[in-house]
Amino acid sequence: MKRIFISLFILATFLWAKNIAYSDEVISLYLNQNDTKVIGRLLPTNAFEILKDQNDKVYIKINGYLNPKSPSVIYFNNSQRIIVAAFSKNTKLNFSYIKKGKNGKWDQVSLKIWADKKDFAKDNKKMLKRAKELFTNNCGICHTLHSEKEFNANAWPSVFRSMVNRTGIDKKDQWLIIEYLQKNAKDFKTK
Structure with missing residues (x-):
């Protein structure tokens, strides 16, 4: 019985584990899976979560910070211009707000978007x-x-x-x- 419980626990952990990845090159981003028009770029060394793997694209989640004065850029932290991803200025992005910034700090956001599939790394x-x-x-x-x-x-x-x-x-x-x-x-x- 104990072995079954341990096996189930390991399986559940594996199934619920986040698929975090990194790239050492700039990755093109798209609003939809079948789009050919690039609307943004994900910069190297930044973590992202792979949510879905479909043919030549992956559906990913990017977390970072949004400066209200630059709504087309996701930054690494809430006060420095270290870019995680940048998008065309006229692109309508559907950010999920995690936490509103206070006292001049930027908003913490999450974005789900399609990206080109590459040979990603598990760490940077x-x-x-x-x-x-x-x-x-x-x-x-x-x-x-x-x-x-x-x-x-x-x-x-x-x-x-x-x-x-x-x-x-x-x-x-x-x-x-x-x-x-x-x-x-x-x-x-x-x-």
Whole structure:
């Protein structure tokens, strides 16, 4: 009897476990499963939950924060411009509000949306390690390598973009490195 109970418990845990995934590349987002028009992009290293897997697309849930002044962007936390996903400005998105922001903090939201299916990872450790290696091996060629903690999270994207054309970093890896730098910045705040 005890074995049956344990087996049922393990099965229930498996069935109810969230299917959290990460990508090391930018992922195209769509309002509907059969759409071909891209309406947004999910940036690398950010967690999302796979709700449904259908052919070449997955139905996912993205959690993050929405600045009322930028309603087409989901951010990583409630006060910094670390982008999780960005959408076309005229796209009508159906956000589920988890918690309204107070005292200047942004609203915590959830969004269910379709995405291109890729080879997703179960965590972001390897991709962050690769981002660090790309940064270290390419961004100290012309000058002394900047420390990840040298700039704040909101400054890193423009600092990186001002110098990336002088490096050998592939365009497909640029957002991976920006996300790495922002999530290791001197003022980075976890959720």
